[in-house]
Amino acid sequence: MITNLHIENFKSLADFDLPPNGLRLGEFTCLIGLNGSGKSTLLQAFDFLGQLAIGRMGEWLGQRGWKKSELACNLGKRSPIIKFQMVFHFDESDDVKWIGHFNTTLLRCTYELIEKNGAKLLEVNEGRLIVAKMDQRSPQVIEKSDLAYEGSVLSILQLKDAHSDVSRVKEVSQSLKSLELLSPHLLRKRATGADDIGVGGEKLAPFLDQLTGESHSQLQDRLREFYPHLEKWIVKGYRFGWKGLRVWENYSPGSVVDAAHLNDGMLRVIAILAQAYSRHKVLLFDEIENGVNPELVEKLVKSLMDLGENGKQVIVTTHSPMILNYIPDDVAREAVILLYKPADGRTRCVRFFDLPETQLKLRALGPGEVFVDTKLEDLVAHLPANHSKP
Template sequence: MSIRRFYIDNFKTLVDFHLPPLPHVLGAFTCLVGLNGAGKSSVLQAFDLLGHLATGDVEDWLRQREWEKSDLTSRFLKRQLINFELEFDLPSVGPVEWKGAFNTSLLRCTAESVRVDGGDVLRIGEDHLKVATGPWSPPLLYPLLGLDYHGSTLSFLKTEKLHPALHALREHATRLRSLDMLSPQSMRRRAKDGTHIGYGGERLSAFLHALPRHGQQQLLRSLQRFYPQLADWSTKALRAGWKDLRVSEQYPDANGKPLETAARHINDGLLRVLAVLSQFGSAAAADDAPVLSPPAPRACLLLDEIENGINPELMQRLVEALLEADRQIIITTHSPLVLNYLPDDFAREAVILLYRNPDGYTRSVRLFDLPSARERLRLLGPGEVFVDIPLRDVPAEAAALPVPPPP
């Protein structure tokens, strides 16, 4: 199950925003580039918001990010509703379209629908919520007056007993996670529980501790492609349930044993690579390696400024691992080196430039749809083109592109 298109209106600088630009669809890998303040991190945060609408824990999400309700909506508009559309491709069903209007005052969707093949399988009506149970069964009706929920109506429905598209959508959406706050300081912390590593990686040690043995072994092999001197990594359960992370290198210490380093002294780059690889079980580790994650829907992985803290010499291996990953990935980067490791034909589809129009709204354009970038790509690598074109001239050039027909 993969995301084909994303639309959001009235979230921070994202006003009437499409990703990718129409009429295109997202592929398995997407790289967002652009100037500081163009809205790259906001796009990842918007995806993350939708994931928490599906779980219903919007208040916790705001608290973790230290945001207020008023931080969500655009300062360009005077509206409380955030409108969104997310289109998935579900192999067994076809395109699934999830639409909604999220009220930032009530912290719930006051309008919502899920459509499959042009027909509703979920819709909020005037006085009830209508939900399909299957192709031949009568729908369920829930009176709106008795419903108390946050986020999406998907958050309280037992979707495994409903239309299969609803269950697949909920399973995928609830696993949408943006790692846009990864920090070495957070990743060094001990943690008790971790079904995921957390926005800043603060639950990394607990997440790694819970991996099955074959997953731990595969992660070690993946890490050794980046750090050949790495002998092993391990976690240890401490008193009160805290989990401690350590790595061992092949260098002998004073006692002739592999040099062991506690998490508080592990270098930043290794921590970041460890966190990223732990999310998708790099297929590059071995051709016959088992998948790293447990059998569950492989939701889109969202990574911000992937190059931070990682030596340029390791960047090619990281890009290769991302391209070979077992799930859809969206990253942001400021690094031309990341783009240079993308094949030209792949970069034409995958690299999307974000910019601000004269009104301050974030807009998207495929970088190599711009005539200036397309011409340069005949002689230069994708990263060199990114450095060579004047990004401040992009709004005018993008506005001059032909208006695409509706999808």
């Protein structure tokens, strides 16, 4: 699990800590804030860090349609270096920190450090790689060469050479999954073989096709709780390996809907629920309420919480008071984080229910009601520019 993120110079995240003030993230986090406060940017930052561990940064930029020069913060003095520190907590063991300096021109980290309790498990500095041997405390230089890769050295590291905590940092980072661009248009499209859904939901049909029989029927049962008229779905194969989703609904016997005509809400809910069966350990969803009926929001929030209980870490953004209302008060106190931008344009954050005004209201109202009853513009106007500093 990721407990903390510090990032500098990534778009509007000029000097940003999640959560603020040395607190720790839990299994479920809900980001709120005005338009442009940096919620999507934060999900992009997580996706960026996950991609570092995979490598191929040029490809990642291409998929998003971004130029490398657009990654760095354009407020104030320009620097090509994005600095980050992610803290991981594995089982009952001590925290492991992954620190890096990513050069946006070279598209790779020129400095990296993974440490636990002050012991270096991996270090990259000036092209030199130092890795602690499997389960040994004192590191040894095992490689010194012109290393060629994009992103992080983790992307090319042979796990057999690495300390188990380094392997776990790599594994969790690579298993970050951002579905921040989930679009019905892409969810609907036929696609060829893939064991994963893309950032926009593309390749849903091939992903569903490779689920085991048990996962398939569990997922269908869960979806029926949302849409009782759903009878079943199949993934239909077409020529040259193309696959498409077909859904049977029980309005009249045998009514079949091709994904091309399936409703947007159901497609989004399928994609979200299906993540329970993916290899991803950290899941990010932007504007989770999009396309979902208000009556279904309670079930959606419960499904997200269940993902957390099943060993996945979930981070969502929302503008919906209803989403907040179905989060239990004790979870909401820790999990709801307000992002805001002071006049300097740099994203900051604060736990929403740590503020005196909202804390007081939460005694009498539900989390969503407090959200409705609070004018965010006024609230953030009084928040200090350095609130996120420990």
